[in-house]
Amino acid sequence: MTFNHKTIDELHDLLVKKEVSATELTKATLEDIKAREAAVDSFITVTEEEALAQAAKIDQKGIDADNVMSGIPLAVKDNISTKGILTTAASKMLYNYNPIFDATAVEKLYENDMVIIGKTNMDEFAMGGSTENSAFKATKNAWDQTKVPGGSSGGSATAVASGQVRLSLGSDTGGSIRQPASFNGVVGLKPTYGRVSRFGLIAFGSSLDQIGPFAQTVKENAQLLNVVSGYDAKDSTSAKLVSPDFTSKIGQDIKGLKIALPKEYIGQGIDSQVKETILKAAKHLENLGAVIEEVSLPHSKYGVAVYYIIASSEASSNLQRFDGIRYGFRTDHYENLEDVYVNTRSEGFGEEVKRRIMLGTFSLSSGYYDAYFKKAGQVRTLIRQDFDKVFADYDLILGPTAPHVAYDLDTQSHDPVAMYLADLLTIPVNLAGLPSISVPAGFADGLPVGMQLIGPKYGEETIYQAAAAFEATTDYHKQQPLIFGGDQ
Template identity: 50%
Template sequence: MNYLNETIDSLHEKLANKEITSKDLTQDTLKTINDSEDTYNAFVTVNKDAVKDAEKVDADGIKGSLSGIPIAIKDNILTDGLLTTASSKILSNFMPVYSATVVEKLKAAGAINAGKTNLDEFAMGSSTETSYYGTSHNAWDTTKVPGGSSGGSAAAVANGDVVAALGTDTGGSIRQPSAFNGIFGIKPTYGRVSRWGVIAFASSLDQVGVMSKRVEDSATVLSTIAGHDDHDSTSSNKEVPDYRANLNKDMTGIKIAVPKEFWHEGTNPELLKQIDATIETYKKLGATVEEVSLPTLKHAVEVYYVIASSEASSNLQRYDGVRYGFRAKDVKNIKELFVNSRSEGFGDEVKRRIMLGTFALSAGAYDAYFKKAAEVRTLFINEMSAVLDKYDLIAGPSTTTTAFGIGDKIDDPLAMYMNDILTIPANLAGLPAASVPAGLADGMPVGLQLIAKPFDEQTIFNAAYALQEENKFYEKIPTSLKGED
């Protein structure tokens, strides 16, 4: 099965017409994953029970659009009875006893869990290089990073392992790897999708989303996993539209704001040419495009890393070597157990963020750092809300560069943090945002970021679909796959 040439709709039709069975489709998927793992390292764990699950779907009959279709799950999303590690040594032996709400919803829809994808440890990173299980590789150039933290999910979709995958996005972790791999990825509004059963990084920023080659596939999956959850007090009870059924590529009358600050001084000039050309495409399709200003953007990285690290330092205190996960050996007392388990179990980037966050929350620094960051976050929210009161969408580059080489930035944390400068604002404001393939720069994919009003994911889907049907980027085969069938 070559997923590069398939969609959820086309697979559903074949399954419903009995041209293929879910068992055959799942077996083919697992074989594809196995054959590609040495090249891409996209998965931490492949689900050995997937074929049994597919046999059950076949026996029950193909029903909804996701019934019988394998989907990949990022490995910081809990899966009952299937190893869930957050790509960290400290959880390398963790077997959950329940599944996240999003996983349960996919299961109820008949989707098959193909396996758990690689990520930066605890979703902290922009390249998948902080993973305990090694770096995943970009489908367009295997010497380059796939982005992060959802790099494994992006690589699995881009190289054709699966038709869609779940990711999480705290500061751009769906959109940046989607841009790097030439696929579509959407982070919905904060609260649109339940976070119950998602290993927490920064609770006020984390959100589950979807990655796929085609816009319509992400629309189908998001409609399935979205909605209120009694287990998650931050989940919204707003009605979930059928995003797939409501797709519309008519851009007439749509107003798009282009913040001048998104044209960052350090941005790759070839990348910007592609973004400029894409915005011109929207004008030709009938949209109105105007330049605006988001002056607070210059503070985005600092604000994000204070807030995210502070929340991480609180969330990660549960990993103590006592209740679950990795436990240090040869300790003499409880203090040694805590210190040694964390010292040996956490990687350098996770330790760095825990220390940053602990300092920002300390008595002597709280007012100067965390409180001030929270105040500037409010400015972000007000600033972006004011723009979206007048416009339907905010548009600009998803990233400042195309995918960079493995090892190029891993020893420079500040350079790595700057990868998130364009994606962070949507998380700080809780807004829905997506990255849509916009073309190639220097042979590597470029992503256009679209940001919309709260709970207006449909406008993003529609605009992304309009662009997709114009540039048909999904027809392009990643460089590393050329010559393969």
């Protein structure tokens, strides 16, 4: 038996009425994973024993009728700490790391009686855009297994898109939730920086990283954000705000909503079919009553260069802790302490991670700091000011999530610059700390195209309002890949 076509609200109704138990739902989810996992390789670890134990505990306590997430299974990206459950960040460096604590986001899942079904594959330490940089396996796109799923949260996206789970958590440093959501035709949101605690998230770029939700629909995405958001004293960058109900504006019309369409987001480098799909989506929003006007974000063209200096610099600092001394992988080839450090890091890190450590170390080095890291910080401020100017007059910004649809496996993984440029449209959002969603907006060459809606800081409710209005009046989110019982 499968429940994977039912929404969270429908599943909650079944659980409350005792037509299904949390244990039965968990077993059905595990069966869905067994049926589909070999085709897409979404998971690094499937936590069958732990999940069934958690479900049994929930059944014994009883489903909370007022908590829509009570008894619901989900998947969690493997760079989010889970106590007693292997957490590798898809790196040989952490092949045996079994955390002794939960990330705050994971604590919140358990507090809401959710069931973690497994840990999903990703680019090593979240560095990559195709989930081919994992030390363990390459994840495949749910729509076409010869294509990449996007990255770095490719496993979390494909687990949802292929019908293995309804919900998952990912992390987004430069587009790592939104781009795989776009490539796989699901809903992915990067919250405002500080909206979700980063405590327990294995750090890549500390000023950029943010945990966020994947789901089949906009409402389910908002329901999961309701669970994981909120202030956390253990994270010094956590926003001291009471989280609203992110579903509160879903269902409201968008008449009069002012949406900006930056000319840079539909210009050079954007695939013609993707551009056509997004302009059609913009017209659809206009027909729903929104006001769409073209604007300019002039400094967004520098986003990729700025990001790869700042993110790599932060990565080179954050990854110093992986030294073969305290935990994780240690080389067998050493004669002295220096050999332990050098050989452990040479053997334990993959090529992309080493590339970024070198980029970051260079950018921070004496004589180059002012020319690179300091200058990147100044341009980051200009990018943020561009957004501020637009949001002075507009409620949201609209554009494609990615400049193209999913591409063939093993084609861009050997060309770092091409891979980096694929994040052209998502990176500026992280640099400015803004919230942004990707929702299914159509197809090009039979593959999903994502529409990105960007909001001002803490503007998630308005993003969800517009995204839900679009979703309710289109059927793109209802079209499923072959692996999920669809006809494509």
